[in-house]
Structure formats: C-alpha cells, structure tokens
Amino acid sequence: MPAKYELPPLPPPRPHKSAPVVTGTCDEKFVKVREEFIKNFIERGDVGASVAVCSKGELVVDLWAGWQDEKESIPWVEDTLVPVWSIGKAVTAVAVLRLVDQGQISLDDRVSTYWPEFAQSGKQNVTVRMLLGHRAGLPAIEKILPESLQLTDWDAMCSALAEQAPWWIPDTGHGYHTNTIGFLLGELVRRVTDRRVGEVIREDIAKPLGAEFFVGLDEEYDDRTAEWISYKPLKDEIVPDRQPWKKIKYEEATHLQRMSIRTYGNPKTNKAHTPMSRVWRSAEFPSTNPHSNARSVALIFGALANGGRGSNGYSLLSKDIIDQAREITSDGDDLVLGRPTRFGLGFQLAIPGIRPLGPNPRTFGHYGNGGHIGIADPEAGISLAYSCNQSGRSWRDPRNIALVDAVFDSFYPI
DSSP states (O other): OOSOOOOOOOOOOBOOSSOOOEEEEEOGGGHHHHHHHHHHHHTBOOSEEEEEEEETTEEEEEEEEEBSSTTSOSBOOTTOBEEOTTHHHHHHHHHHHHHHHTTSOOTTSBGGGTOGGGOOTTOTTOBHHHHHTTOSSOSOOOSOOOTTHHHHOHHHHHHHHHHOOOSSOTTSOOOOOTTTHHHHHHHHHHHHHSSOHHHHIIIIIIGGGTOOOBSSOOGGGGGGBOOOBOOOOOTTOOOOOSOGGGGSOGGGSOHHHHHHHHHHHSSOOOTTOOTTSHHHHHSOOTTTOOEEOHHHHHHHHHHHTTTTBOTTOOBOSOHHHHHHHTSOSEEEEOTTTSSEEEESSSSEEOBTTTBOOSSOTTOEEEEEGGGEEEEEETTTTEEEEEEESBOOOSSSOHHHHHHHHHHHHHHSOO
16 A cells, blocks of 8 residues: 555535435434435435445435436435446455355356356466456456447457456456456356346345345336436536546557556447436446445345344355455555555455545445445444435545444444
C-alpha cells in the first residue's frame, strides 16, 4: 500500500425539495440508520432508494423511500428492483466459492482444468485464485468486438477472453476486472455445473435466502424496476478526472493506457441499449447488470456475516471458505484504476484510512456503480446494503459513507 494516498474530495451537498415518506421497519437500536437514510434525500440528492441491515442473519432494518423515476411519478415500493452493478461481482464470486466448498473446484487449480480453451496466449498457469483476486491480467479484450456484444453473446465474449493474452504477467500485480470478471467466473461455473450463472445465483444463492438477485431480468419485472438516473454535476462542481486516458489516442497510448481504454470501451454499447432497455435488462452480464434491492443484498451478505447461514438455516458458504475469501489476496496500486485497492477472493476488502467499512479491519463486501454497497462484518454479525437509482460518484459517495457510519455507530455506541 502506498505510504500516502490523497483522498478525492466528497461532492457538494445536493439538497432535495422535500423530505421523503419512509416506509418499512427499523429496530430502535438502528434509528441512526433511518435518520441518515432520510438525510440522503434531503441533503445528498437521493431520488429513490432502499437500505437494509441484518444482525445474525435477521433483518433489523428494511426501509425504502422516494421514486422509481426521475419525474417522481412512480413510488418506490417494497419490492422495487434497481441495477446494483458491481455488487454482482461479489455474488458471482459466491457462486464459484460454493463450488470450492463442495469440492468441485480447487482454488489453486488452473482455470484450464475446467475450461480447456482458456490455456491460450500465456494463460496456462492462471489459477482460480488469481481470477477471484483480479490478478489474471484480463480486464480487457484488445481486439475490437462488435457493438453491445457483452449484452448479446455470452459465448463470443468468453471465446474472446480465452484468446486474449494477459495485459500483465499473471499474479505479478492486480487490476479491477471491471466488465470481464463476470464472464470469467460465470463461465467457470457453467463449465463445472452445466448451468448458466444467472440460474445458479437466482436458484442456489438468492431464492433460498428469501432474496431476489437477477442476472438477466425477465420482462415481467419491468413494472417494478426503477429507472437509472445518470449523475449530473452541479453548476461549478469540480469532478475529479479518474479516467485521464480517455483523452489519449490509442495509437499514442502506453501499454497500460491501452488496457484501460479497452477496459471501458470495448465492446462499445449501442446508445439504444441503456440500463432501461430490454436488451440491457435481459442480458447475462454478471459483473455489471444485475438487478436487486437492499433487502436482498443484505440477506445474502447477512448469511456471509453469520457464519455462512441465513436466518432460516440455509447454508450459503462454510465459515472456513468465508474466512479464506476475506484474507488479503491483492493489495496496493491497482493497474486499471490507478489508485489503491484491496481484494480477497472476489470481494473488496476494507482499507483503513482510504476505504474503511466500519471499525473492523476484516469487513468485506462490494461497492456498485453510483453509490450501491453491500458489506458483511462477521465479527459483529452485521450486514448492510444500500441501493439507489440516482447515480452518485463512483468513488466516495457520501450516501453510503453516512449509512456505514450510522450502522456501526449504532452497533458500537460511544
């Protein structure tokens, strides 16, 4: 970890015109969470959102408020769904870790043991552990792919990844596999189980815990799926430039700059395929397009914080594999993001002083684009999830920071 890292500033307040009507339940012990949830609307720009907390696997906070749409005409209700973005990376990792638990996969086996075509272009020694730790060197595909291929052709995406040479020597560094990790882990699941990863997540992870988590959303759910609202900077707001390589021509870029250009721009997405489109919603794109809500994410992470078991006794993962998954696998400067990151096996880990997740240094979970968060603290037996439809800053969103602080201030009062 670098000796010094300067945190980017938080965005300015984004006051809303009125306080929300908050619905749901909240244990008296966690009233601070409810208070900060309300402030997210009054002071921090929320339009529609939900927040949930589990203690020992049981829901103790389950709140929702606001609107499904920017025009504020459709209320956010108990079962509203919303894109939860990169939280799908952690849930897809759970699908792989369950296979490790069951003895069907070994963490230190080569990926090609299960996916023979993967052993091309210098990847023959890449292990399952390296994939889970974002250490395989495969955050991007170099050859230009057809538009929206990531939304329409699973097999073609996996074939392109199998052909791709690593951008760095595997296991010599790490970088956030922003849009590829879902295909890499999901194909591993498919090769071992002969089932699509979306089905595995829905049927073996979410449903037994009383949760909803969709990788590929059917049309029947459209009426209760919130509109995704892009982040709009306030007048005179200075937004830190976290992707300076976007201004560089590919031919003039360094090797790592080319990797970043391809990470976020290949394949390009057709402009018609917005997060509200049927193509986007129905796609099997597990690192990026899952749909869920705070209650469901909290129930999944609540099992992870409760020795691997849900409140109904369902065994999601063993305590042993959870403990392995939250050990540091990758730490330091991220070759894709250009800032410090820390990963376990498929999970983002707390970085004290940079990205804390409460007082316990071994808390783990995952952030999602625009402000989403799902975390588990096994020492406290607590999970927290927050979902929203108003995109915020991708890094250091004040809404999830306030809720994380409120949860642990409630659990560990001064």
